[in-house]
Amino acid sequence: MDSVEEFGFSDPENARNYAETGPASFVPGFKALHRTTVQLLSETADTDGTVLVLGAGGGHELQAFTEARPNWNLIAVDPAAAMLDAAKEKLGKTAAEIEWVEGVIQDAPITLADAATCLLTLHVIADDRAKIETLKEVRKRLKPGALFALVDNCIEIGSADADHCLDRYLHYAVDSVFTREQA
Numbered sequence: 001m002d003s004v005e006e007f008g009f010s011d012p013e014n015a016r017n018y019a020e021t022g023p024a025s026f027v028p029g030f031k032a033l034h035r036t037t038v039q040l041l042s043e044t045a046d047t048d049g050t051v052l053v054l055g056a057g058g059g060h061e062l063q064a065f066t067e068a069r070p071n072w073n074l075i076a077v078d079p080a081a082a083m084l085d086a087a088k089e090k091l092g093k094t095a096a097e098i099e100w101v102e103g104v105i106q107d108a109p110i111t112l113a114d115a116a117t118c119l120l121t122l123h124v125i126a127d128d129r130a131k132i133e134t135l136k137e138v139r140k141r142l143k144p145g146a147l148f149a150l151v152d153n154c155i156e157i158g159s160a161d162a163d164h165c166l167d168r169y170l171h172y173a174v175d176s177v178f179t180r181e182q183a
Contacts, residue, residue: 009057009078009079009080009082009083010080010081010082011082012082012085012086014082015057015058015080015082015083015085015086016086016089018057018058018083018086019058019059019060019083019086019087019089019090020090021177022058022060023058023060023120024060024176025172025173025176025177025178026172026173026176026178027120027172028172030060031064033119033151034060034061034064034065034119035064035068037061037064037117037119037149037151038064038065038068038069040147040149041114041115041117041147041149042069043147044114044115044143044145044146044147045069045072045113045114045115045146045147046114047069047071047072048071048072048073049069049072049073049113049114049115050072050073050074050075050111050112050113050114050115051065051072051073051074051075051113051114051115051116051117052075052077052108052111052113052115052116052117052138052141052142053065053074053075053076053077053116053117054077054105054116054117054118054121054134054138055077055078055118055119055120055121055122055124056074056076056077056078056083056084056087057078057080057082057083057084057086057087058083058086058087058090059086059087059088059090059091060090061117061119062074062076062087062090062091062098063090063091063094066091066094066097066098073099074097074098074099075098075099075101075108075109075111075113076098076099076100076101077101077103077104077105077107077108078101078102079102079103079104080102081102084100084102088100104134105134105137105138105141106137108137108141109141110140110141111141112141112142112143112146113141113142113143113146114143114146115142115146115147115148115149116138116141116142116146116147116148116149117148117149117150118134118138118148118149118150118151118152119149119150119151120151120152120153121152122134122135122150122152123152123153123154
C-alpha cells in the first residue's frame with residue numbers, strides 16, 4: 001500500500017480536515033516553523049524567487065509563504081489529488097498563482113529553483129531507497145547554493161521510547177482541539 005492510501009490522503013474529507021485543522025493541532029511550533037522557513041529560504045529566494053514545495057497537500061506552508069512572500073513563484077508537489085484540492089480551496093484566489101504538480105518529485109519540472117521545502121513529508125515515503133531517491137530528485141531541481149528546508153518526524157517505531165514519543169503528540173493534540181479518540 002502506498003502512503004497516499006495508507007495515511008488516508010486520497011479521501012477528500014480527510015484532506016479537508018487536514019487543511020482546516022492540520023498539523024498545527026498536533027505539531028508544537030508549527031506556525032513558527034513556517035515563519036522560520038520563510039526567513040531562511042529568503043536568503044536564496046529573493047522576493048520573486050522560485051520555491052519548490054514537496055508534500056504541499058493541505059496548503060499550510062503554501063498559505064504561509066504566499067502571505068509572507070506574495071511574489072514567490074511556488075511549485076507545489078503532492079501525490080494526492082484530494083490533498084491538492086484541499087490546498088487550492090484553502091488558498092482561494094491565490095491558488096491560481098501556484099504551479100500544481102499531482103505526483104511525486106520525479107513528476108515535477110526540472111526547474112532550477114532558488115529554494116525548496118520538505119516539511120513533515122519525508123516520513124511518509126517508504127524506506128526502500130525511495131527517501132534517498134526523493135532527496136536526489138529535489139537536488140536536481142535546485143540552483144547551486146539554493147537552500148533546502150527539511151523538517152521531519154523522527155520517531156523510530158519499535159524503539160524503547162517510541163510509545164512515550166507518540167504520547168507527546170497525543171497529549172498535544174488533545175490539549176489543542178481533538179478528543180482522545182480522534183487523536
